[in-house]
Amino acid sequence: DAKTTQPTSMDCAEGRAANLPCNHSTISGNEYVYWYRQIHSQGPQYIIHGLKNNETNEMASLIITEDRKSSTLILPHATLRDTAVYYCIVKGGGSQGNLIFGKGTKLSVKP
């Protein structure tokens, strides 16, 4: 059963911020929001994850709403190499639950 809802596709201009939304209205209190991406023909790559606070790393920022029912992944300065399918996944902490992939959002970064 899908726990997240994402747009099928999005476009972004190179150099601009890419904001990828995700709805997870049925998230439980102990479940984290994970983001992975898959560049064509490669294995999925971990980007970031969070529980309820906003998170930032060298790749992206994750903004989680106060009610935790939705989140946004932000790539601050998108490049052509960021073109990929982005997956938002809800998963319990540690060994609670496995990483189950939905259909994701196909992000196309255009020059």
Add this chain to the structure above:
Amino acid sequence: DAGVIQSPRHEVTEMGQEVTLRCKPISGHNSLFWYRQTMMRGLELLIYFNNNVPIDDSGMPEDRFSAKMPNASFSTLKIQPSEPRDSAVYFCASSSQDITYTFGSGTRLTVV
């Protein structure tokens, strides 16, 4: 760190033949996962090992599929006999404490 290593990268086999896919997880990771990706079904979790023990194999499609993890540094996924509908990209991933998963480059299997 060489990451998760899968072999072979590509495999073409005839229907009915046995196929063995191999995976070397990252040293120190205690969990290993096998996924299958097709256009129709996306990324599917097939089986999950923790400390070399199969924990959840509910995603294994049928008895023709089997997976083993004889030690912490090696796992195999075997299909016997193979069928054309098994054609897919098979990914192996490993994890420490199931926090973040690191995926290999995958094995593209074509059964003709």
